[in-house]
Amino acid sequence: MTSPTLTNTVLYLDGVSVTFDGFRAINKLSLAIAPGEMRAIIGPNGAGKTTMMDIITGKTRPDEGEVFFGGMIDLTMLDEAEIAALGIGRKFQKPTVFESHTVADNIRLALAGARSPFSALFGARNRIAEERIDAILSTVRLTEHRTRLAADLSHGQKQWLEIGMLLAQDPKLLLVDEPVAGMTDAETAETAHLLKEIAHEHSVVVVEHDMAFVRDLGCKVTVLHEGSVLAEGSIDAVSANERVIEVYLGR
Amino acid sequence: MTRRPILLAMLDGKGAIFLGVLAALAVLVPLSNLFLPETSPLHVPTYAVSLLGKYLSYALLALALDLVWGYCGILSLGHGAFFALGGYAMGMYLMRQIGPRGVYGHPVLPDFMVFLNWQELPWYWSGFDIFPFAALMVLAVPGLLALVFGWLAFRSRVTGVYLSIITQAMTFALMLAFFRNDMGLGGNNGLTDFKDILGFSVQAQGTRLALFVATVIALALGYGVARYMVTSTYGKVLIAIRDAESRTRFLGYRVEHYKLVAFTVSAMMAGVAGALYVPQVGIINPSEFSPANSIEAVVWVAVGGRGTLVGAALGAVVVNMAKSWLTGALPELWLFALGALFIVVTLYLPKGIVGTLAERREKRKATATAKTAGIAAEAAE
Amino acid sequence: MSRLLCLILALACGLFAAPVCAAPADTGDALLLIASGRFPDIEKGVALLARSGDARTQAIIEALRDGRLAVAADKRVVIEGANGSWSEAATGEALAEAPPSPKAVRLNNRIRRAVEAALGALTLMAPDAAARRQAAEAVFRSRDATALATLDEAIAREEVAGIRRLMGEARAAILLGDAGASDLQKIEAVDILATRADQDALALLRAAAAQGSPTVREAAEGAITAVERRLAVLSMLQNVWYGLSLGSVLLLAAIGLAITFGVMGIINMAHGEMVMIGAYTTFVIQELARTHAPGLFDWTLPLAIPMAFLVAALVGVAIERGIIRHLYGRPLETLLATWGVSLILQQTVRSLFGPTNREVGAPSYMAGAFDLGGLTITYGRLWIIVFSFAVFSALIVALKATSFGLKIRAVTQNRRMAASMGIRTSWVDTMAFALGSGIAGVAGVALSQIDNVSPNLGQSYIVDSFMVVVFGGVGNLWGTLVSALTLGIANKFLEPFAGAVLGKILLLVFLILFIQKRPRGLFALRGRAVEA
Structure with a gap:
């Protein structure tokens, strides 16, 4: 495996560590995602998957190590809003949509564009074309739920709405945390399809437990264990790796 | 589907009723006071x-409090401070209007300063x-305090009960400060x-009516401003922050800026409220x-x-x-009643009177549409 | 005021002290001077008497002080006793009949001072050590040169080192002000006073530095710097002590909150009222003791502690079961509902006990003070500090070493896991809330000793308590301890510069700013679990 260089990556982590009260959640983690790549990240509970997302999106500051976006932007210096504005979208493990808003308004708030209070009060934010909203709603198959409150959606629909919001942000990189947790098999298959569609135009990092789903995605897999990379490769190669079997699959 | 213009969206049913009632009050109360025997x-x-x-x-x-608490989830336990600051700004204007008519007859200094042997x-x-x-200060002083306080608090992401507690500490500290004579604002008293406001005696019937009408107008304007804010996309972002702050952040919104705007506008509204309160009540003190x-x-x-x-x-x-009624009729009972109100509302009426009524209407509408849909479906068969 | 008290005490003790020496008699001459009726002569007579060492001296001078010394028409000096009896002043012999037209010897303030100084000097040799100590203090203050002879003699006889030192200081004080003393004596006196190192000594040294000869002045100035340095250290220590005392009060008030808010995450705005309930429980118990068993008064506080705990804990159970239980996970609503509870509790107490302050007495062991190397330590403060640390330790032990504590920690860390392991989480919630409330009640017992017991008692502590808990770091009892003591001491150090109110304001502003910097307090937990 050749070591990836900074310039041809969309996301580049090197030697990242973070400690919570003496517990090393991430330990010298290094990872590189190429532009347009889709990557699945798997690992047992506590392997550091969510903390890694927190670091990339600016929620948690690493104690040491480098995190670069697009080869040149140091993410450790920025906060969540700035990182989101750069074009990194994140879907949470638990679906978080704005429950008091309609489905359309959820997308409206997520659409790329000016974000300042001033624009929201008097300016461009109030003149968003409905067509853009419609386009995204049809992508995530929620067109007929347009005027419903997000709170009234089913679990799976909320997951899709959140993916839709991510698309509306039009990010260069999508971080998707357990998108199919709690979904029916049909919904899972649909979601895999949806993500593959998205991956044509965006780089996507998917964190997932569901091995069948990861297999469906058919992309490169990284296995995390105790905060660092245990193995990397195709799903078949990884599944055959003895250390992976030992710490994760075999148990 | 086209979007309705924002001004139309602003005026919903209850807003129209509210503004109607205010207009009626502004006209009928002075008329009744002046012309009915x-x-x-x-x-x-x-x-x-x-x-x-x-x-x-x-x-x-x-209204000001609802803007931050109801729409942005900021439970301020210190809005009384903005109200009082607006009140003090107005009070200072009114004190200066007394001129040489104070008890000590000093041409410039208010009585309490003469009493404390202040020279200038x-x-x-x-x-x-x-x-x-003074009117500018009514807006600026509370606004500035809110701006500085909010900037510090929101930037460091103090939320929830922590924010409530420090807003309470803020108003408590201000109370202690205003109790001090050295503050030069009348201390305890x-x-x-x-005597006068804009040259009219504050006691006069006409002035009192004018102040009342001014209050009604201020309330209507305050409602207009708040309603505009919450119906614009800005308001949608506020609600988004209230429901899922971190999600909003990951969408790229600078949550602290949004909160700061709401908090500051709200503080200025509270300041105006205090400024209208003081001449009608006749006193402002640290309590x-x-x-x-x-x-x-x-x-x-x-x-x-x-x-x-x-x-x-x-x-x-x-x-x-x-x-007013209880403290007159059964003064012992007022705190029991107020205490019970806190408990009952939080336990049994979390949406309050208007929220509960609106919810009922929604439900009725929903069942009605379901019924008509059912009938239509039957007819289609 | 207290000096006067000391003097009176000294004199009272002197009454019972038998005169120790019976020496040559200037008494006759002295009495002649006193009988003269001229103030300067009377003063001289008193001085002469004081030096005489006569056994009668004390009786005569006391009679003079009390206006019972009289001069008869035949120039005899007589003393009026009880029930109109008379006795000869010089011998103490009772007179069979009343002397002809006795006139009481008049006094002016100068003479009164001389009289008191003389009496002070006399008690210097009393058999009772406490009386001698007080007499030495009295002489130190009066700096009456006439006492010098007696003082020298008393120093020679004195066997208690502490009193001898005190007498030496008194002697130094006299010499320093005595124009007749040599520079050598004065410098020696300066050295002695420098070791005393209190405000009195400082005043004497300053006087000496202002008027003595150059050598004395130099010595005095050196001593002044030394004394001032020592006094500065002392006042700092005193501040630390006051701060500790205030900190322990804050700790007491906040510690219950550290359980309910810090550990369980419940915002209980009625926490202050739990403290108030504890204070009123103490009041009720004292009232019962006053009417039914006055002898038990000293036991009311130890008795009140478990009672206050019980009463406040029961109220806590009622609040938790009735209200808070239905609001878990909605902290802001809990805040509002418990504020309602606090209003109701205040008004209930106001209706039951009236709106005014109620008197809660201090048992004997809470009164008084002692001196610790120049620090005045009052027993009241000492006990409260001891008590608050005891409560804190008990709480730590309860949480760390009992199965109940284990259950509380389990529930706060992972409610669902705890429930699935068979812990009745709702029971644990109730009990933990009762524990926090009960401790607040116990705090009320202590606060009843230092604060006004009124329906508003709790209100004055609520902002402070929350600040202590938040500053210390929510969920961390040790943080609460450090925070309470830090805030208490900081407050006392700010007071001299800023005044009590401004000091408090500054502290609040500091806390508000601090929370911006460290939103989760001094000793915050960090990581994902906290933010979830």
């Missing part, structure tokens, strides 16, 4: 006009003899014995800063229904009318 059951005596004016200035405070007006009193300046006052304002909003604006104003008026 005192024996008429519909006559509103002058003292009642001022009392009503006081309730409405509380309503504006409640402290610097921060200068300019307050000019009404436009505060500012009182006002207005007491944490209990601020938290009482919270229950007005809760009773009326938070996140409804109209409900907040309604709650303020209803609770304060009940307070």
Whole structure:
């Protein structure tokens, strides 16, 4: 495996560590995602998957190590809003949509564009074309739920709405945390399809437990264990790796 | 599908009723006070006009509080401080209007300064003899405090109960400060014995009516501003912050800027409310800063229904009318009643009066549409 | 005021002290001077008497002080006793009949001072050590040169080192002000006073520095710097002590909150009222003791502690079961509802006991003070500090070493896991809330000793308590301890510069700013679990 260089990556982590009260959640983690790549990240509970997302999106500051976006932007210096504005979208493990808003308004708030209070009060934010909203709603198959409150959606629909919001942000990189947790098999298959569609135009990092789903995605897999990379490769190669079997699959 | 213009969206059913009631009050109360004979059951005596004016200035405070609590989830336990600061700014103007008519007859210094042997007006009193300046300060002082306080708090992401506790500490600290004579604002006794406002005697019937009408107009304007804010996309972002702050952040919104705008506007509205309150009540003193006052304002909003604006104003008026009546009739019972109100509203009426009514109507509408849909489906078969 | 008290005490003790020496008699001459009726002569007579060492001296001078010394028409000096009896002043012999037209010897303030100084000097040799100590203090203050002879003699006889030192200081004080003393004596006196190192000594040294000869002045100035340095250290220590005392009060008030808010995450705005209930429980118990068993008064506080705990804990159970239980996960609503509870509790107490302050007495062991190397330590403060630390330790033990504590920690860390392991989480919630409330009640017992017991008692502590808990770091009892003591001491150090109110304001502003910097307090937990 050749070591990836900074310039041809969309996301580049090197030697990242973070400690919570003496517990090393991430330990010298290094990872590189190429532009347009889709990557699945798997690992047992506590392997550091969510903390890694927190670091990339600016929620948690690493104690040491480098995190670069697009080869040149140091993410450790920025906060969540700035990182989101750069074009990194994140879907949470638990679906978080704005429950008091309609489905359309959820997308409206997520659409790329000016974000300042001033624009929201008097300016461009109030003149968003409905067509853009419609386009995204049809992508995530929620067109007929347009005027419903997000709170009234089913679990799976909320997951899709959140993916839709991510698309509306039009990010260069999508971080998707357990998108199919709690979904029916049909919904899972649909979601895999949806993500593959998205991956044509965006780089996507998917964190997932569901091995069948990861297999469906058919992309490169990284296995995390105790905060660092245990193995990397195709799903078949990884599944055959003895250390992976030992710490994760075999148990 | 096309979007409705924002001004149309602003005026929903309850807003229209609210503004209608305010317009009626602004016209009918002065008419009744001036032209109906005192024996008429519909006559509103002058003292009642001022009392009503006081309730409405509380309503504006409640409206301000609802903007931050109802729409942004910031439970401020220190809004009384902004109210009191606005009140003090107005009080300082009114003190300067007394001129040489004080008990000690000093040409410039207010009585309490003469009493404390002060030789000259402290610097921060200068300019307050000019009404436009005082009016500007009514907005600027609370606004600035909110801006600085909010900037610090929101930037470091102090939220939830922590924010509530430090807002309470803020108003508590201000109360202690205003109790000090050295503060140069009347210490314990505060500012009182006002004579004129804009050249008219504050006691005169006409002035009292004018102040009442001004309060109604301020309340209507406050409602307009708040309603515009919450119906614009800005308001949608506020609600998004309230429901899922971190999600909003990951969408790229600078949550602290949004909160800061709402908090500052709200503080300025509270300041205006205080400024209208003071001439109608005739006194402002440090007890207005007491944490209990601020938290009482919270229950007005809760009773009326938070996140409804109209409900907040309604709650303020209803609770304060009940307070006036109870403290007159059964003074021992008032705190029991107020305490029970806090408990009952949080346990059994979390959406408040207006929120609960709106919910009922929604439900009725939903069942009605379901029924018609069912009938239509049957007919189609 | 207290000095006067000391003097009176000294004199009272002197009454019972038998005169120790019976020496040559200037008494006759002295009495002649006193009988003269001229103030300067009377003063001289008193001085002469004081030096005489006569056994009668004390009786005569006391009679003079009390206005019972009289001069008869035949120039005899007589003393009026009880029930109109008379006795000869010089011998003490009772007179069979009343002397002809006795006139009481008049006094002016100068003479009164001389009289008191003389009496002070006399008690210097009393058999009772406490009386001698007080007499030495009295002489130190009066700096009466006439006492010098007696003082020298008393120093020679004195066997208690502490009193001898005190007498030496008194002697130094006299010499320093005595124009007749040599520079050498004065410098020696300066050295002695420098070791005393209190405000009195400082005043004497300053006087000496202002008027003595150059050598004395130099010595005195050196001593002044030394004394001032020592006094500065002392006042700092005193501040630390006051701060500790205030900190322990804050700790007491906040510690219950550290359980309910810090550990369980419940915002209980009625926490202050739990403290108030504890204070009123103490009041009720004292009232019962006053009417039914006055002898038990000293036991009321130890008795009140478990009672206050019980009463407040029961109220806590009622609040938790009735209200808070239905609001878990909605902290802001809990805040509002418990504020309602606090209003109701206040008004209930106001209706039951009236709106005014109620008197809660201090048992004997809470009164008084002692001196610790120049620090005045009052027993009241000492006990409160001891008590608050005891409560804190008990709480730590309860949480760390009992199965109940284990259950509380389990539930706060992972409610669902705890429930699935068979812990009745709702029962644990109730009990933990009762524990926090009960401790607040116990705090009320202590606060009843130092604060006004009124329905508003709780209100004055609520902002402070929350600040202590938040500053210390929510969920961390040790943080609460450090925070309470830090805030208490900081407050006392700010007071001299800023005044009590401004000091408090500054502290609040500091706390508000601090929370911006460290939103989760001094000793915050960090990581994902906290933010979830």
